[in-house]
Amino acid sequence: MSGEVISSERIPINLRTEALEQLLVERGLVDPQVMDTFIRTYEKDVGPLNGAKVVAKAWTDPEYRERLLDDGTSAVAELGFKGPQGEHIVVVENTDAVHNVVVCTLCSCYPWPLLGLPPAWYKDPAYRSRVVREPRTVLTEMGLELSQDTEITVWDSSSEVRFFVLPQRPSGSENLSEAELAALVTRDAMVGVAQVRT
Amino acid sequence: MTAMIDFDVDGPAAPPRSNGELVFEEPWQSRAFGLAMSLHESGAFTWDEFRAELISAIAVWEEQAVLGEDYSYYQCWVTALEQVTVRNELVTPGDLVVRARDLALRPAGHDHENDHDHDHDHDHDHGSGH
Numbered sequence A: 001m002s003g004e005v006i007s008s009e010r011i012p013i014n015l016r017t018e019a020l021e022q023l024l025v026e027r028g029l030v031d032p033q034v035m036d037t038f039i040r041t042y043e044k045d046v047g048p049l050n051g052a053k054v055v056a057k058a059w060t061d062p063e064y065r066e067r068l069l070d071d072g073t074s075a076v077a078e079l080g081f082k083g084p085q086g087e088h089i090v091v092v093e094n095t096d097a098v099h100n101v102v103v104c105t106l107c108s109c110y111p112w113p114l115l116g117l118p119p120a121w122y123k124d125p126a127y128r129s130r131v132v133r134e135p136r137t138v139l140t141e142m143g144l145e146l147s148q149d150t151e152i153t154v155w156d157s158s159s160e161v162r163f164f165v166l167p168q169r170p171s172g173s174e175n176l177s178e179a180e181l182a183a184l185v186t187r188d189a190m191v192g193v194a195q196v197r198t
Numbered sequence B: 001m002t003a004m005i006d007f008d009v010d011g012p013a014a015p016p017r018s019n020g021e022l023v024f025e026e027p028w029q030s031r032a033f034g035l036a037m038s039l040h041e042s043g044a045f046t047w048d049e050f051r052a053e054l055i056s057a058i059a060v061w062e063e064q065a066v067l068g069e070d071y072s073y074y075q076c077w078v079t080a081l082e083q084v085t086v087r088n089e090l091v092t093p094g095d096l097v098v099r100a101r102d103l104a105l106r107p108a109g110h111d112h113e114n115d116h117d118h119d120h121d122h123d124h125d126h127g128s129g130h
Helices: A013-026 A032-045 A048-060 A062-070 A072-078 A125-133 A135-141 A178-182 A187-191 B027-041 B047-064 B073-087 B093-104
Strands: A089-093 A098-103 A151-156 A162-166
Touching: A013 A032, A013 B027, A013 B073, A013 B093, A032 B027, A048 A062, A048 A162, A048 A178, A048 A187, A062 A072, A062 A089, A062 A162, A072 A089, A089 A098, A089 A151, A098 A125, A098 A135, A098 A162, A125 A135, A125 A151, A135 A151, A162 A187, B027 B047, B027 B073, B047 B073, B073 B093
Parallel strands: A089 A162, A098 A151
Antiparallel strands: none
């Protein structure tokens, strides 16, 4: 490690970023159009709706659910969701007995192709450290009260594995179509800090 | 409840904003994100290399966190980018400091922050891609 490069110079972060971009563009190492495409994709196209489609399919197609739990990466790719940060997806299923919640304690790894980029609270140092130590308290603070009989399992994502929660299908949703189900599934439910409600 | 659901627009999981939250809070954050993605795609560094720098930048911030200073994930992201581009000899720390200082000397009111949102220099081929 060479230590901090220029952050000790007290230069505003927007100027540090702009300086880096200018130099790399001038040297032909970065194409601004390619940058724009990446940004637009993650701002507009890739978001939690992808994950919601996976969940709805798993709820309505038992064979797909099996494949999803068996090999998350390839089951997700079946629906066309792949790309950076989507190489090693492991799906964990919520039941009455076990509730799963996901964190990345080191650096906010997140299954981008399924959920888009992570929200601020997921990246926050407080969430990253506390959900491991006191998951029930953190979930309660986030509005999720679980039965004392439900065990909570915390999964720490890393470069090797990115966890994704398959939430429980809510009661009263028996007559909904796959598309209607997908519309119920929230990002927070797929990280494990909420449940899906009708 | 039986109303038509527009699969791509409605619903709590609809992109691009998840639960009402913007993906990027400020323009520099999106530029930093785009830089890392472009450099990685062109093979300038591996993602593991970048991630290791990101972990280290976050750890440094957490050790040195000043009370009242807000955590900024993308600030750590930029530090990681600087580290990885310097180590791969794409830029030098001196280049970065000199350029950033030049940028700081621009006349006030020159709104560079929003340069990238206007797209005025580019051809208007917004239909391409997505």
